[in-house]
Amino acid sequence: MRQTHLLIPTLRDDPSDAETNSHRFMVRAGLIRQMAAGVYSYLPLGYRVLRNVERIIREEMDAAGATELLLPALHPSELWKESGRWDQYGDELMRLSDRQGRAFALGATHEEAITSLVRDEVKSYKKLPMTLYQLQTKFRDERRPRYGLLRGREFLMKDAYSFDATDEGLDRSYRSMYDAYSAIFNRCGIRYLAVEADSGSIGGTDTHEFVALSGIGEDTIAHCGECGYAANVELAQSVPPDAERTTAARADSGQPENPAAGPQLTDTPDVRTIAQLTAYLSIRPAQIIKSVALLVDGKPVVALVRGDRELNETKVKRLLEASSVTMMSEADIAAKLGSHPGYIGPVGLGPDVTIAADEQILSMTAAVVGANEPDRHLTGVAPGRDFRIDASGDLCTAVPGDLCPNCRKPLLLDKGIEVGHVFKLGTKYSEPMRATFLDDTGKPRPFQMGCYGIGVSRLLAAIAEQHHDEAGIVWPSSVAPFHVHLIVASSRDDTQTALAEKLYDELRRAGIDVLLDDRDERAGVKFADSDLLGIPIRVTVGKRAAEGVVECKRRRDSEAVQVETGNLTAYIR
Numbered sequence: 001m002r003q004t005h006l007l008i009p010t011l012r013d014d015p016s017d018a019e020t021n022s023h024r025f026m027v028r029a030g031l032i033r034q035m036a037a038g039v040y041s042y043l044p045l046g047y048r049v050l051r052n053v054e055r056i057i058r059e060e061m062d063a064a065g066a067t068e069l070l071l072p073a074l075h076p077s078e079l080w081k082e083s084g085r086w087d088q089y090g091d092e093l094m095r096l097s098d099r100q101g102r103a104f105a106l107g108a109t110h111e112e113a114i115t116s117l118v119r120d121e122v123k124s125y126k127k128l129p130m131t132l133y134q135l136q137t138k139f140r141d142e143r144r145p146r147y148g149l150l151r152g153r154e155f156l157m158k159d160a161y162s163f164d165a166t167d168e169g170l171d172r173s174y175r176s177m178y179d180a181y182s183a184i185f186n187r188c189g190i191r192y193l194a195v196e197a198d199s200g201s202i203g204g205t206d207t208h209e210f211v212a213l214s215g216i217g218e219d220t221i222a223h224c225g226e227c228g229y230a231a232n233v234e235l236a237q238s239v240p241p242d243a244e245r246t247t248a249a250r251a252d253s254g255q256p257e258n259p260a261a262g263p264q265l266t267d268t269p270d271v272r273t274i275a276q277l278t279a280y281l282s283i284r285p286a287q288i289i290k291s292v293a294l295l296v297d298g299k300p301v302v303a304l305v306r307g308d309r310e311l312n313e314t315k316v317k318r319l320l321e322a323s324s325v326t327m328m329s330e331a332d333i334a335a336k337l338g339s340h341p342g343y344i345g346p347v348g349l350g351p352d353v354t355i356a357a358d359e360q361i362l363s364m365t366a367a368v369v370g371a372n373e374p375d376r377h378l379t380g381v382a383p384g385r386d387f388r389i390d391a392s393g394d395l396c397t398a399v400p401g402d403l404c405p406n407c408r409k410p411l412l413l414d415k416g417i418e419v420g421h422v423f424k425l426g427t428k429y430s431e432p433m434r435a436t437f438l439d440d441t442g443k444p445r446p447f448q449m450g451c452y453g454i455g456v457s458r459l460l461a462a463i464a465e466q467h468h469d470e471a472g473i474v475w476p477s478s479v480a481p482f483h484v485h486l487i488v489a490s491s492r493d494d495t496q497t498a499l500a501e502k503l504y505d506e507l508r509r510a511g512i513d514v515l516l517d518d519r520d521e522r523a524g525v526k527f528a529d530s531d532l533l534g535i536p537i538r539v540t541v542g543k544r545a546a547e548g549v550v551e552c553k554r555r556r557d558s559e560a561v562q563v564e565t566g567n568l569t570a571y572i573r
């Protein structure tokens with residue numbers, strides 16, 4: 001294709017809202033443009049990368065025996081009520097109503113949609129196992145859409161669903177998707193870990209996340225260099241939304257707590273240690289990490305936050321009355337500071353926040369975490385150094401150096417981006433939705449289900465995050481928008497132009513994807529754009545055109561080589 005006719009609006013300067021390399025380079029290279037917060041257009045080059053990633057996904061899913069279909073994005077509320085998630089899913093579900101006032105949701109995920117389809121269409125064990133997948137736009141009203149394609153409110157997901165007659169069948173389907181995911185991420189050039197994960201609001205038992213390693217990732221992975229154990233710290237931090245609600249409701253109604261939840265404290269709380277605090281609030285120690293320490297009006301304040309909800313409000317209030325600690329919501333803190341809630345991050349315990357040997361929590365230095373503004377924020381906090389994971393996988397608060405639950409070697413902590421997630425759902429959806437098949441004795445049984453998601457658009461950003469340098473993206477060949485960037489150094493030079501046109505035809509005839517930069521721009525501008533776009537091989541037709549020699553440079557190398565045009569196709573291959 002010719003650059004003169006292609007929409008590739010490259011930008012010299014970083015967009016002001018871009019905090020990550022993938023975001024700034026994807027905007028600057030003219031791959032994506034934002035329409036609303038978390039809502040993006042894919043411009044021609046970005047769309048080519050997306051299609052390459054989709055092709056890899058389709059090939060691996062098909063090879064694993066899954067078949068593609070396409071489900072609706074518009075879901076009647078009745079469907080989500082059948083599974084109970086109309087009420088459970090919360091504000092992330094985009095809801096709307098039609099002209100008759102009937103309620104709908106935009107698909108955030110498709111367990112209900114697929115379960116209802118298979119319930120109606122698959123009646124016999126003879127059809128099983130069956131795995132169906134789709135590539136489709138999902139809608140989630142994320143509280144903090146950010147980092148470009150990494151966390152969108154409209155994003156592309158590949159979601160697959162397996163249906164089996166037995167547990168063992170589900171194990172096999174799960175394994176096969178797990179292997180397909182490994183193949184997909186390898187082919188996309190992603191450095192990742194498959195980690196034990198939390199099943200969140202989708203539910204289920206066995207679950208793994210595929211996490212692309214990256215310093216900007218929102219997930220923290222504890223892994224063992226010795227035996228390969230790896231888990232998402234979220235696993236330890238999570239409290240299912242239902243549990244949180246039930247606890248709050250119980251506290252509000254004055255009913256007694258479940259005695260299994262931890263040591264019982266009296267009405268006047270004597271809360272001085274982390275253990276006492278977490279037991280009192282019926283949360284896990286991990287959630288203390290989701291706290292914020294700051295100085296407000298000269299007084300140290302600790303706010304426990306999970307999402308934008310205060311934990312167990314009644315208890316928190318009672319605690320406040322009886323202690324010197326002030327609890328605030330993330331939103332309150334942000335308002336006080338005149339800052340964005342997104343700037344308030346996890347507090348780390350260590351050099352900045354000190355904890356006495358008895359885990360006394362009130363001795364922290366007053367500071368705010370997250371935005372790293374001098375004199376206002378707690379800076380330089382790092383997982384691993386400032387907090388740790390204990391042997392049960394719980395995140396806790398003392399010295400670093402906790403041990404792997406399998407082999408007792410020290411655990412390492414890394415940041416990563418969740419690019420894929422596989423779950424064994426079992427009968428979590430088939431039972432409430434009465435999706436059954438007849439087994440070989442003619443008895444109805446609920447399907448054993450699994451679900452498997454890849455954030456396709458997020459994967460693009462994760463690739464760019466792992467593959468870039470200071471000049472732009474360095475696409476792995478498997479997903480690059482073009483294979484060769486053919487540049488005419490001076491498009492006013494007839495010899496150069498003629499040779500470039502000839503090579504352009506030759507390469508295309510050889511089946512090579514070529515982007516021809518035939519614009520009337522200075523060579524320097526073309527080279528800078530070329531680095532920004534990150535096409536794997538740059539071929540420049542310049543001063544030696546008359547001799548039939550061109551310059552070839554791989555995007556990831558710094559050195560260029562001179563190649564005779566007769567050898568060019570062979571060199572490129």
Ligand code: ATP
Nearest residue numbers: 142150151152155157418419420421453454455458
């Ligand atoms: P996260 O923890 O990042 O919010 P999730 O656990 O809510 O993700 P899943 O429900 O497991 O996401 O969805 C499957 C995949 O879809 C995720 O592994 C991720 O790659 C992708 N994904 C989820 N939310 C988004 C989003 N807002 N924007 C882009 N991709 C997303």
Ligand code: MG
Nearest residue numbers: 092140142200
């Ligand atoms: Mg999410």
Ligand code: MG
Nearest residue numbers: 200234418421
């Ligand atoms: Mg997640």
Ligand code: MG
Nearest residue numbers: 200209418421
């Ligand atoms: Mg997930």
